[in-house]
Amino acid sequence: MTTTAPNQQDRQANKATGSDTRVALLKRSVRANVPLRKTFVQAVRGSACRHGPLKDFVTGRDLRALKAYLMIVAACSSGADGWSTTHDSAVWARLMDIQDTATDQAARTGAWRTLLRIQKRNLITCTRTGAKITVTLLREDGSGKAYDRPRGESEEERFLQIPASFWTKGYDQKIDLPGLALLLTIAREKNWSTFPAEKAPDWYGWSADTHERGLKKLLDLALVKRREHYTKAPLAPSGVVMAYQYTRTSVMQPRKSKKETTSAPAAGAATAKTAARSSQRGR
Structure with a gap:
């Protein structure tokens, strides 16, 4: 055989x-x-x-x-x-x-x-x-x-x-260590929160440089998006200060259940109110 x-x-x-x-x-x-x-x-x-x-x-x-x-x-x-x-x-x-x-x-x-x-x-x-x-x-x-x-x-x-x-x-x-750390950090917070690099050592325990590199990596991979957010500042030369806010893109958003999808309009209104508030807070 x-x-x-x-x-x-x-x-x-x-x-x-x-x-x-x-x-x-x-x-x-x-x-x-x-x-x-x-x-x-x-x-x-x-x-x-x-x-x-x-x-x-x-x-x-x-x-x-x-x-x-x-x-x-x-x-x-x-x-x-x-x-x-x-x-x-x-x-x-x-x-x-x-x-x-x-x-x-x-x-x-x-x-x-x-x-x-x-x-x-x-x-x-x-x-x-x-x-x-x-x-x-x-x-x-x-x-x-x-x-x-x-x-x-x-x-x-x-x-x-x-x-x-x-x-x-x-x-x-595709992700590196700073990027993965910041992905988890952004996922921890509400949509459109700020993540100031100077606070990273106190809040999370890594350097401001690591923090900034992580945010850049996530933007490069299109896993997050950012927008400018302005806050009134009477003593600033321009009268306002600008900070970037970040949120996950759709590919990194948790999959919703049918129950959550049904109640989306009400949830969306609540989210809009939350996003309108400044996220400049001590985490």
């Missing part, structure tokens, strides 16, 4: 990529939007320090771990498996795109080390059994407390939403 050797080119052409793996994970979790407590970006008002866990990813220049953490939230926050997800270490490596620049074993090791860095920040726990790695979510504030689904009933429970399109349309592969 004659056998045919596997076609190596066909195998490579049909091998799943990191993007394929992330999209498959999103489909399995059945999430149109990924919820993330706002305390990940910034602590609640009245806290001794306003910096959230996001600050450590930014100052540590750890884009890989930040992207991996957001995917973990996407995979676990449906609660189907008790806020946990288990995959072979090779799958974890592919989720992080490590396999593109490393051997199989090095990629597996790199994935485990990345997960340990996230665990060190008290955002997850991870265990390894043979080639399998199980990751369990903890609360997004870095307190180490057990995770539960955010309900939005108090300031500590309020959450932002990342649309699945961030991954399915490949923006996760």
Whole structure:
């Protein structure tokens, strides 16, 4: 009996990529939007320090771990498996795109080390059994407390939403660390808020330069848009001061449910009133 050797080119052409793996994970979790407590970006008002866990990813220049953490939230926050997800270490490596620049074993090791860095920040726990790695979510504030689904009933429970399109349309592969940090920051606030760079060190924990580069990256990728906003200033030479306000573009807006769509006219009126107010406030 004659056998045919596997076609190596066909195998490579049909091998799943990191993007394929992330999209498959999103489909399995059945999430149109990924919820993330706002305390990940910034602590609640009245806290001794306003910096959230996001600050450590930014100052540590750890884009890989930040992207991996957001995917973990996407995979676990449906609660189907008790806020946990288990995959072979090779799958974890592919989720992080490590396999593109490393051997199989090095990629597996790199994935485990990345997960340990996230665990060190008290955002997850991870265990390894043979080639399998199980990751369990903890609360997004870095307190180490057990995770539960955010309900939005108090300031500590309020959450932002990342649309699945961030991954399915490949923006996760185009964005850099300052851009991703600012995307989460803008998603945390109301539409058409201001984000003064000089406040970034106090409010978020990263530099004004990082802040400005993040805003520029988002504009370049068309993930946000901005407009000029003028405030009366009697002591200013022109009598007004101008600040830019930002909001997410449609591709980064959370997908609305049918119920939300039905009540859109009333919601739109409320949004217009909110946008008319100045967002010059201490966050």
